[in-house]
Each structure stands twice: as C-alpha cells, then as structure tokens.
Amino acid sequence: MTDDLRADCSNCFALCCVALPFTASADFPITKNAGTPCRNLLADHRCGIHSDLRAKGFRGCTVFDCFGAGQKVSQHTFAGVDWCGSGPRMFEAFGIMRQLHELLWYLAQARTLPAAKSLHGRITAAYQLIEQVTLSTPDTLLAVDVAEHRKDVNELLLRASELTRATVKGKRPDRRGADLMGAKLKGANLAGANLRGAYLIAADLREADLRLADVIGADLRDTDLRGADLTDALFLTQSQINAARGDGATRIPSTVSRPGHWST
Structure with missing residues (x-):
C-alpha cells in the first residue's frame, strides 16, 4: 500500500x-461542532493528549x-x-x-x-x-x-x-448487510464469506477464520477478534481494526497495523 x-x-x-463534528457519547466526552477546533488542539496543530486519548474518553479519535x-x-x-x-x-x-x-x-x-x-x-x-x-x-x-x-x-x-x-473451497456464507450484533461466532468458519456492510458490533469472533472474507463496510466496533485469522481479509481498513478488540494471536493483513490498545 x-x-x-x-x-x-x-x-x-x-x-x-x-x-x-462529534457528539458526547461512548466515543467522545464532549460535543464539538464542525469547523471548531477541538479543545485539545495545540497551536502547532498537534494533539495535547495524543498518548492518552482513550484514557480521557476520546476513543473516536483513535479509530x-x-x-x-x-x-x-x-x-x-x-x-x-x-x-x-x-x-x-x-x-x-x-x-x-x-x-x-x-x-x-x-x-x-x-x-x-x-x-x-x-x-x-x-x-x-x-x-x-x-x-x-x-x-x-x-x-x-x-x-x-x-x-x-x-x-x-x-x-x-x-x-x-x-x-x-470463489477460490475458497466449500461453503462461503453470504451475510451481506446482516445484523450480527453480539453474535456468538467463536471459531466460526467464515473463510471467503461475504460480510459486506454487516453489523458485527460486539460480536464474538474469537479464533474465527476470516481469510479472504469480504469485510468492506462491515461495522467492527468492539468486535472480539482475539485469536482470529484475518490474514488476507478483503478490503479491511485501519479504522475497522482500530475499532475492534484483538490480541497478539490475531492475524491481520500487512496493509494494516496492529493497534496499540490491543491486548498482548
């Protein structure tokens, strides 16, 4: 890339x-209008709390x-x-x-x-x-x-x-746009699955096989990816990875970086 x-x-x-803009929520502790500098912004265009964003409630910035x-x-x-x-x-x-x-x-x-x-x-x-x-x-x-x-x-x-x-042998689940919020999918075989636009918020995907799964637009907020294999997941972005939960055993594509907040 x-x-x-x-x-x-x-x-x-x-x-x-x-x-x-952002609104006070689980992702931000305050509300800010579009076009208004964040209160943590310094004169040199740097963030004054960059190393403590999550601890201070600005989780949305890290995603x-x-x-x-x-x-x-x-x-x-x-x-x-x-x-x-x-x-x-x-x-x-x-x-x-x-x-x-x-x-x-x-x-x-x-x-x-x-x-x-x-x-x-x-x-x-x-x-x-x-x-x-x-x-x-x-x-x-x-x-x-x-x-x-x-x-x-x-x-x-x-x-x-x-x-x-189509190069993946066997059944390839089609869950495009599916509501899978909180779904219990630990160890699931989702290799080659179509997960485009799927809602996977807080879903349990520990140790799941997501190789060559299409995850474009999938909502991975708080998705548990500990031990999951996303080695060559299709169209996985840094934002999606940042929003999810993972650990040292989670395998990810070389096109994204392992988030610092993931457990080891």
Missing part, C-alpha cells in the same frame, strides 16, 4: 480535529483514519496554507478527499488480488482517474461527484471480491 494512502499527521493541519487525505489537502490542494487562511473550503475539500482516498485504498488492494487479474487493467484505470482528481485544484475538487466515482469503483470491487472468494 502506497504511503500516500496512510495518514501522516506531521504534514497535516489537524483537519480531522477541526473540520469534523478515525483519513487514508492520507489530511496531508494531501494540507500540502497539495491548499499548498501549505492552513485552515486559518482557507476556511470552510478546506474543510469541505477534506471531506471529499477522504472519500476519494478511501476508494483509492480499496482499488490498490483489488489490483493485488491474483484471482482478479482479468480486472487489473480496469482497476488501474479507475485508480489513475481518481488519483488525477485528487491532484486537481480546490475548485475542481469541490465540484467532484463522489457518488458517481463510488458507483463505478464498487462494481469493480464487487467483481474482484467474487472472483477471489
């Missing part, structure tokens, strides 16, 4: 800490991932001029850029799937088209129809997923 699709907070003007959109908007789109001088346009551009970078993340993974080789040409073309959009001027970026790009990309990702999951 290219570094351009990984968050680099050192080259960002803390856009997620300013542009995005969020911009897919590298923050530094792209900060350093390229607005050429190093921070939000003090760019205002709402920068915040709007950040929201659009994050969606486009998320699509690039999925496409980057799709073109590494051997079983989807027949689609690699189309996937690369789609990647290059969106990449060009992300390098455009603020005015062009703000006029982008993200929904149209998402529709085209989703068709490619779905087909790549089908081709890849």
Whole structure:
C-alpha cells in the first residue's frame, strides 16, 4: 500500500480535529461542532493528549483514519496554507478527499488480488482517474461527484471480491448487510464469506477464520477478534481494526497495523 494512502499527521493541519463534528457519547466526552477546533488542539496543530486519548474518553479519535487525505489537502490542494487562511473550503475539500482516498485504498488492494487479474487493467484505470482528481485544484475538487466515482469503483470491487472468494473451497456464507450484533461466532468458519456492510458490533469472533472474507463496510466496533485469522481479509481498513478488540494471536493483513490498545 502506497504511503500516500496512510495518514501522516506531521504534514497535516489537524483537519480531522477541526473540520469534523462529534457528539458526547461512548466515543467522545464532549460535543464539538464542525469547523471548531477541538479543545485539545495545540497551536502547532498537534494533539495535547495524543498518548492518552482513550484514557480521557476520546476513543473516536483513535479509530478515525483519513487514508492520507489530511496531508494531501494540507500540502497539495491548499499548498501549505492552513485552515486559518482557507476556511470552510478546506474543510469541505477534506471531506471529499477522504472519500476519494478511501476508494483509492480499496482499488490498490483489488489490483493485488491474483484471482482478479482479468480486472487489473480496469482497476488501474479507475485508480489513475481518481488519483488525477485528487491532484486537481480546490475548485475542481469541490465540484467532484463522489457518488458517481463510488458507483463505478464498487462494481469493480464487487467483481474482484467474487472472483477471489470463489477460490475458497466449500461453503462461503453470504451475510451481506446482516445484523450480527453480539453474535456468538467463536471459531466460526467464515473463510471467503461475504460480510459486506454487516453489523458485527460486539460480536464474538474469537479464533474465527476470516481469510479472504469480504469485510468492506462491515461495522467492527468492539468486535472480539482475539485469536482470529484475518490474514488476507478483503478490503479491511485501519479504522475497522482500530475499532475492534484483538490480541497478539490475531492475524491481520500487512496493509494494516496492529493497534496499540490491543491486548498482548
């Protein structure tokens, strides 16, 4: 996965800490309006409690991932001029850029799937088209129809997923969009399963086999993944991993990092 699709907070003007709103909840101890700097933001655009976010109730901050959109908007789109001088346009551009970078993340993974080789040409073309959009001027970026790009990309990702999951022998559960909140799935064989958009909040997936399972859009908040095998799970993002619970025995793809809050 290219570094351009990984968050680099050192080259960002803390856009997620300013542009995005949040509400007092289990994820945040306070309510903040969009466009208002978080009370923990320092003058140098750094977080004053970064090492203690979870302990101080800002769990939502540790889950969020911009897919590298923050530094792209900060350093390229607005050429190093921070939000003090760019205002709402920068915040709007950040929201659009994050969606486009998320699509690039999925496409980057799709073109590494051997079983989807027949689609690699189309996937690369789609990647290059969106990449060009992300390098455009603020005015062009703000006029982008993200929904149209998402529709085209989703068709490619779905087909790549089908081709890849078809290589798994045996039954491949189709639980797309299923309500599996709190489900008892310890040790379940979900290899090659379709879990797109599934609600797996607080589900027990300890020691489950999730190899080549499509988890795009699946809600993994508080999902227990201790000992589970997600070695080559399809389209798994850092946000999903950060939201879940795991341990040293949880196997994850090389495209994501093991969260610091996971148990050893």
